[in-house]
Amino acid sequence: MLEVKDLWVTYKSRHGKPVTAVRGVHITIPDNTFIGLVGESGCGKSTLGFAIARLLDGRRNQVAGSVVLNDVDLLKLDERELRALRWKKVSVVLQGGMNAFNPVHKIKQQFMDAMRAHGNFTVTEMKEKIALLLQHVQLDSEVMEMYPHELSGGMKQRAAIALSLVLDPELVILDEPTTALDVVVQHAIVDMLKDLQRRLKFSVLFISHDLGLVLEVAQRVMVMYAGEIVEERSTATLLKKSLHPYTQALLDCYVDPQAEDVRLAGIPGSPPDLSLPLRGCAFAPRCAKAFAACRDEKPETTFGGGGFVQCHLYTKQGVTTDES
Amino acid sequence: MSPEVIQTVGSQAARLELREVTKIYQKRRRNTVALNRVSFAVEPGKIVALVGESGSGKTTIARIVTGIERPTSGEVSLGNWQVETLPTRRLREYRRFVQMVFQDPFSSLNPHNTVLQTLMRPLINHRHFSLSRAREQAFAIMDTVRLTPVEQFANKKPHQLSGGQRQRLVIGRAIAPAPQLMVADEPVSMLDVSIRADVLYLIDELRQRTGMSVLYITHDLLSARAVSDEVVVLYRGHVVERGAAQEVIRHAEHPYTRVLINAIPNPRRDMYPVLSRDPELVHITEAGSTLPSSQYPSEAGALKNVTGTSGVKTDVAVGCPFIQRCPYATSQCAEQTPVLQGATTHQVACWHTGEI
Ligand SMILES: Nc1ncnc2c1ncn2[C@@H]1O[C@H](COP(=O)(O)OP(=O)(O)OP(=O)(O)O)[C@@H](O)[C@H]1O
Ligand SMILES: Nc1ncnc2c1ncn2[C@@H]1O[C@H](COP(=O)(O)OP(=O)(O)OP(=O)(O)O)[C@@H](O)[C@H]1O
Ligand code: SF4
Ligand SMILES: [Mg+2]
Ligand SMILES: [Mg+2]
Numbered sequence: 035m036l037e038v039k040d041l042w043v044t045y046k047s048r049h050g051k052p053v054t055a056v057r058g059v060h061i062t063i064p065d066n067t068f069i070g071l072v073g074e075s076g077c078g079k080s081t082l083g084f085a086i087a088r089l090l091d092g093r094r095n096q097v098a099g100s101v102v103l104n105d106v107d108l109l110k111l112d113e114r115e116l117r118a119l120r121w122k123k124v125s126v127v128l129q130g131g132m133n134a135f136n137p138v139h140k141i142k143q144q145f146m147d148a149m150r151a152h153g154n155f156t157v158t159e160m161k162e163k164i165a166l167l168l169q170h171v172q173l174d175s176e177v178m179e180m181y182p183h184e185l186s187g188g189m190k191q192r193a194a195i196a197l198s199l200v201l202d203p204e205l206v207i208l209d210e211p212t213t214a215l216d217v218v219v220q221h222a223i224v225d226m227l228k229d230l231q232r233r234l235k236f237s238v239l240f241i242s243h244d245l246g247l248v249l250e251v252a253q254r255v256m257v258m259y260a261g262e263i264v265e266e267r268s269t270a271t272l273l274k275k276s277l278h279p280y281t282q283a284l285l286d287c288y289v290d291p292q293a294e295d296v297r298l299a300g301i302p303g304s305p306p307d308l309s310l311p312l313r314g315c316a317f318a319p320r321c322a323k324a325f326a327a328c329r330d331e332k333p334e335t336t337f338g339g340g341g342f343v344q345c346h347l348y349t350k351q352g353v354t355t356d357e358s
Numbered sequence: 359m360s361p362e363v364i365q366t367v368g369s370q371a372a373r374l375e376l377r378e379v380t381k382i383y384q385k386r387r388r389n390t391v392a393l394n395r396v397s398f399a400v401e402p403g404k405i406v407a408l409v410g411e412s413g414s415g416k417t418t419i420a421r422i423v424t425g426i427e428r429p430t431s432g433e434v435s436l437g438n439w440q441v442e443t444l445p446t447r448r449l450r451e452y453r454r455f456v457q458m459v460f461q462d463p464f465s466s467l468n469p470h471n472t473v474l475q476t477l478m479r480p481l482i483n484h485r486h487f488s489l490s491r492a493r494e495q496a497f498a499i500m501d502t503v504r505l506t507p508v509e510q511f512a513n514k515k516p517h518q519l520s521g522g523q524r525q526r527l528v529i530g531r532a533i534a535p536a537p538q539l540m541v542a543d544e545p546v547s548m549l550d551v552s553i554r555a556d557v558l559y560l561i562d563e564l565r566q567r568t569g570m571s572v573l574y575i576t577h578d579l580l581s582a583r584a585v586s587d588e589v590v591v592l593y594r595g596h597v598v599e600r601g602a603a604q605e606v607i608r609h610a611e612h613p614y615t616r617v618l619i620n621a622i623p624n625p626r627r628d629m630y631p632v633l634s635r636d637p638e639l640v641h642i643t644e645a646g647s648t649l650p651s652s653q654y655p656s657e658a659g660a661l662k663n664v665t666g667t668s669g670v671k672t673d674v675a676v677g678c679p680f681i682q683r684c685p686y687a688t689s690q691c692a693e694q695t696p697v698l699q700g701a702t703t704h705q706v707a708c709w710h711t712g713e714i
Contacts, residue, residue: 288623
């Protein structure tokens with residue numbers, strides 16, 4: 035189980051103002067769970083993923099809070115302890131990671147490098163393991179003898195997912211693993227991932243800006259806005275009743291293409307500048323349900339419905355909500 | 359949009375027509391048939407969506423329509439322009455009338471130019487406006503594409519704009535020369551779902567007001583349904599289904615179109631009619647996912663290498679291009695290439711139309 039408590043991340047740069055991309059995040063990722071993290075571009079999804087995997091340079095950026103994996107606070111580990119943990123406990127497929135394969139090496143080489151760094155395997159053992167992993171992601175074992183440029187985008191993405199599983203991690207963080215691919219390939223990969231996670235029982239943190247896609251694969255969903263998690267609950271509950279107006283607005287962007295009338299919806303306005311301090315609810319300027327308190331006071335977290343929501347509609351007294 | 363803008367932005371309507379367009383890319387060992395006898399038209403002032411997965415030939419069509427590339431055979435016309443035979447020296451003139459909007463709004467903008475400069479340039483270059491008139495018109499376009507308040511946006515550079523704002527700038531630049539046709543190649547696929555509608559409806563609004571025609575290229579059937587009049591479904595360079603957007607998407611006949619519909623992320627999928635939940639189709643994944651790349655589909659598997667009378671090897675398609683992925687294929691599908699059949703409002707190229 036992974037527990038993130040009051041996590042803050044601020045990027046400091048020599049030019050320009052510091053950007054606080056993660057703002058007091060509390061989350062729990064249980065074992066054997068497929069959890070999705072969604073939100074618009076720039077809301078801090080990758081930053082949160084990086085911080086959990088300790089991929090941010092602590093000297094240049096300010097990271098505060100705790101990230102506890104099985105009683106170990108990852109933020110307190112030194113480099114050596116961290117290296118032992120990577121791949122084995124937590125592995126990451128970075129955004130655009132399918133292009134991270136070294137073009138001059140065969141696919142198997144990149145798997146073997148990771149295996150050699152973390153254990154004693156014979157070449158035969160390694161090849162068997164690679165073949166099994168490729169099979170898991172529905173690739174032919176021949177792929178291990180190929181070079182990255184010989185693979186299509188979808189195949190590369192599958193190979194990248196297989197690589198992240200090479201040392202049987204407990205948690206795999208996948209940052210926009212299908213965004214660059216076309217809908218049909220995306221659908222196929224996501225189906226494969228869902229099936230694989232249910233069979234092998236690791237946990238997945240699936241980062242995407244596409245709520246529709248996340249709802250098709252994830253068991254739980256976290257919705258992020260301006261550096262904060264504004265709603266978290268199970269996919270089934272969210273589909274039945276989402277509470278945060280932002281989640282509702284995101285859901286309204288999806289319509290049935292075969293409906294009688296199809297009118298696309300959007301969310302007017304744009305997210306706030308994360309280099310500035312935020313006042314009240316960060317979503318208030320775009321929120322159709324905002325009222326006075328929303329602009330001035332930061333909403334507290336309200337628990338219920340097997341999750342939580344951060345919105346004044348559910349904390350302020352005297353406000354009628356459509357919850358009853 | 360003020361009436362004055364409509365007047366100055368306004369373009370004459372023109373019909374785009376492709377007739378039997380084939381494009382073959384010569385490679386060292388074998389040729390790729392990127393387009394195979396593609397025919398369709400965009401009526402004046404209409405939006406036609408060209409949909410299909412990666413590598414189906416969508417961008418190749420865009421390049422041929424804009425005159426960047428010439429077809430191997432077939433004809434392309436826009437109004438009175440006969441595009442495929444246009445002499446190179448006249449291409450520049452032609453391109454004023456066909457404007458492109460690309461997927462990545464960032465890389466298609468010059469990072470050093472301000473919004474105002476970006477919009478003034480085509481007015482000066484293509485329409486020979488004076489500086490002051492171009493400036494005035496540029497402000498009017500900013501207003502039209504909702505880069506407002508205009509004074510605030512005029513001096514911003516691309517990196518100071520959000521993704522949606524950048525794409526609106528690209529669209530503004532595209533309408534500046536008063537084109538007859540806008541070719542938008544995946545204009546929103548890099549944008550957040552929350553701002554796609556805004557950009558797409560802007561394109562829709564502009565064509566209604568200016569009368570330009572739009573070729574909207576996408577792999578997203580939902581957005582195609584929302585803004586287009588007609589849909590053309592492309593699979594490996596073949597038009598496999600086409601017709602009124604409503605018809606093609608609500609009553610999809612070709613198994614491939616159904617695969618595309620099924621792949622659209624949709625939280626309310628349970629509301630789908632049974633049609634697209636066909637269990638066989640749910641399991642059709644991307645072609646070649648379990649195959650090594652030597653068999654990956656960019657070249658149709660149904661291609662047979664034949665040596666023509668001239669002795670030049672050319673791949674000729676035999677049978678249905680979808681046969682390898684189709685759960686309904688029969689021997690007829692392997693032997694004969696299906697052709698588009700049906701009323702003009704809805705045509706399908708499948709031997710088993712109506713049976714599946
Ligand atoms: N190295 C950095 N230095 C300064 N600011 C950064 C850095 N990386 C990201 N940011 C800023 O932090 C914020 C969050 O960025 P992040 O990449 O986490 O967003 P995201 O939700 O993953 O977006 P996307 O969907 O576009 O990938 C953005 O405002 C971004 O501009
Ligand atoms: N210059 C070229 N030389 C050789 N083959 C090419 C060339 N351009 C395109 N092709 C091939 O033609 C086919 C169609 O490509 P095209 O770029 O038109 O597809 P697309 O539908 O736009 O795909 P995407 O959705 O990935 O943009 C592909 O098989 C591609 O590999
Ligand atoms: S023609 Fe045959 S192979 Fe092609 S789509 Fe129809 S049934 Fe399938
Ligand atoms: Mg990101
Ligand atoms: Mg393309």
